[in-house]
Amino acid sequence: MTFTLTPTYDDNPRLQDLVERLRGYLQGELAEYEAEVGLAPESAYTRAVLEPVWRRSRALGFYGIHLPVDQGGQGLTHTELAALKEEVGASGRVLQHSVLGDMGGPLRAGSILRYATDHQLEKYLLPVVRGERACCFSLTETDAGSDVRAMTTVAVPEADGDGWRITGHKVFSSAGPFADFSVLIARMAPEPDAPADAPPVFSAFLVDLDAPGCTVLPGETPMSGEHIESDIVLDDCRVGPEQLLGAVGDGLRIGLGRVTTNRLLHCPTALGQARRALDLTIGFARTRQVFGAPLGALQSVQHKIADMATSYYAARSMTYDALADLDAGHEPRTEAFMCKLFVAENAFRIADEAVQIHGKAGLVRGAEVEGIFRRLRMFRVLTGSSEIQKNGIARNLLMPGEPRS
Ligand SMILES: Cc1cc2nc3c(=O)[nH]c(=O)nc-3n(C[C@H](O)[C@H](O)[C@H](O)COP(=O)(O)OP(=O)(O)OC[C@H]3O[C@@H](n4cnc5c(N)ncnc54)[C@H](O)[C@@H]3O)c2cc1C
Numbered sequence: 029m030t031f032t033l034t035p036t037y038d039d040n041p042r043l044q045d046l047v048e049r050l051r052g053y054l055q056g057e058l059a060e061y062e063a064e065v066g067l068a069p070e071s072a073y074t075r076a077v078l079e080p081v082w083r084r085s086r087a088l089g090f091y092g093i094h095l096p097v098d099q100g101g102q103g104l105t106h107t108e109l110a111a112l113k114e115e116v117g118a119s120g121r122v123l124q125h126s127v128l129g130d131m132g133g134p135l136r137a138g139s140i141l142r143y144a145t146d147h148q149l150e151k152y153l154l155p156v157v158r159g160e161r162a163c164c165f166s167l168t169e170t171d172a173g174s175d176v177r178a179m180t181t182v183a184v185p186e187a188d189g190d191g192w193r194i195t196g197h198k199v200f201s202s203a204g205p206f207a208d209f210s211v212l213i214a215r216m217a218p219e220p221d222a223p224a225d226a227p228p229v230f231s232a233f234l235v236d237l238d239a240p241g242c243t244v245l246p247g248e249t250p251m252s253g254e255h256i257e258s259d260i261v262l263d264d265c266r267v268g269p270e271q272l273l274g275a276v277g278d279g280l281r282i283g284l285g286r287v288t289t290n291r292l293l294h295c296p297t298a299l300g301q302a303r304r305a306l307d308l309t310i311g312f313a314r315t316r317q318v319f320g321a322p323l324g325a326l327q328s329v330q331h332k333i334a335d336m337a338t339s340y341y342a343a344r345s346m347t348y349d350a351l352a353d354l355d356a357g358h359e360p361r362t363e364a365f366m367c368k369l370f371v372a373e374n375a376f377r378i379a380d381e382a383v384q385i386h387g388k389a390g391l392v393r394g395a396e397v398e399g400i401f402r403r404l405r406m407f408r409v410l411t412g413s414s415e416i417q418k419n420g421i422a423r424n425l426l427m428p429g430e431p432r433s
Pocket residue numbers: 165166167168170172173174175199200201202203250406409410411412413414415416419
């Protein structure tokens with residue numbers, strides 16, 4: 029892998045072509061659209077702003093591109109998808125999450141398609157792939173984050189056995205403000221004759237967000253400043269048997285499923301953002317004058333940039349190495365934990381040094397490196413915190429025979 033901040037894929041002409049077209053779209057049409065509708069990084073926006081991007085990204089072949097051809101995608105390998113996600117992450121675009129479908133789109137829904145019945149595909153999931161509907165994913169509750177089994181949202185069977193009534197309060201459902209339905213995980217009410225110490229059973233439901241008994245409230249604003257979170261409050265909300273995804277008891281398998289793949293595929297977005305921070309910093313160090321010379325002439329600044337680039341190269345190399353292993357049909361579980369841990373910690377360090385080198389210009393709200401810094405700070409907690417990754421690495425090394433996630 030040759031080091032560059034504009035990766036090329038000469039050994040894969042299809043990918044090279046996709047990356048070039050994606051860069052063109054992100055820096056051309058999408059940038060112009062954001063300017064036209066007046067979007068800044070922390071702007072609140074409506075679904076009306078997003079829908080044209082879903083449709084255009086779909087028309088260009090990017091939205092849902094990772095899916096198999098018979099589901100409307102181009103059947104990309106994990107490595108190819110990662111390369112596109114990295115470009116999106118490096119683009120600096122506000123609506124970057126709507127190009128491949130990370131937020132509410134096919135990247136969110138993709139891994140659950142295989143659990144869906146024909147009815148669920150038709151009504152819920154294929155419209156998401158086409159950019160006509162959007163979904164969110166609701167697992168977390170105020171007192172159930174890393175410890176998902178602590179959730180209290182409960183599904184109680186109807187007296188006539190025809191469906192369930194769900195009651196509970198989910199927080200941090202990303203894309204909730206724009207979504208039509210949620211893939212929602214709930215605890216099943218225990219059977220009346222179940223022993224008191226029976227293990228809890230969790231199931232996944234497709235919950236229409238406009239159903240009676242379901243209320244979508246504005247969620248907390250995270251430090252990224254994005255307005256894309258919702259609370260989903262359920263009060264005796266009825267779901268029919270046709271809304272159960274998979275079988276009763278499949279909830280956590282669906283909710284946390286494909287963990288190795290998902291863990292690895294979260295990394296390229298952060299790598300792209302780190303790359304952007306490095307790129308901006310190199311540009312700044314070349315032009316900012318201090319004491320009559322460019323900032324980049326100072327050896328202390330040169331060393332910082334060298335360290336940033338080396339961390340990025342190491343984090344990227346290990347991620348693509350694990351992705352290649354995944355594409356070869358293996359399951360690099362321990363490596364995926366290592367990648368999420370290393371990428372999150374190092375991408376954040378790169379962003380921190382980027383802010384440092386920018387001085388006051390990097391401390392101003394709205395400066396691009398400042399926004400990247402806040403987003404990458406979140407990545408150390410989101411999608412499995414660094415501590416949880418360390419738990420996984422240690423468990424796989426110390427207790428290799430035990431069940432692993
Ligand atoms: C912007 C944003 C978007 C989100 N989007 C979604 C979404 O779309 N859907 C959804 O369901 N959830 C979402 N979440 C929730 C997210 O998944 C949780 O925040 C995450 O799982 C961590 O849970 P927690 O915040 O409750 O932290 P906690 O689980 O309370 O952990 C607090 C601290 O303790 C550490 N810790 C916890 N357990 C252990 C352990 N066993 N060993 C060592 N350390 C431990 C953690 O690493 C962390 O540092 C989102 C959160 C945010 C902020």
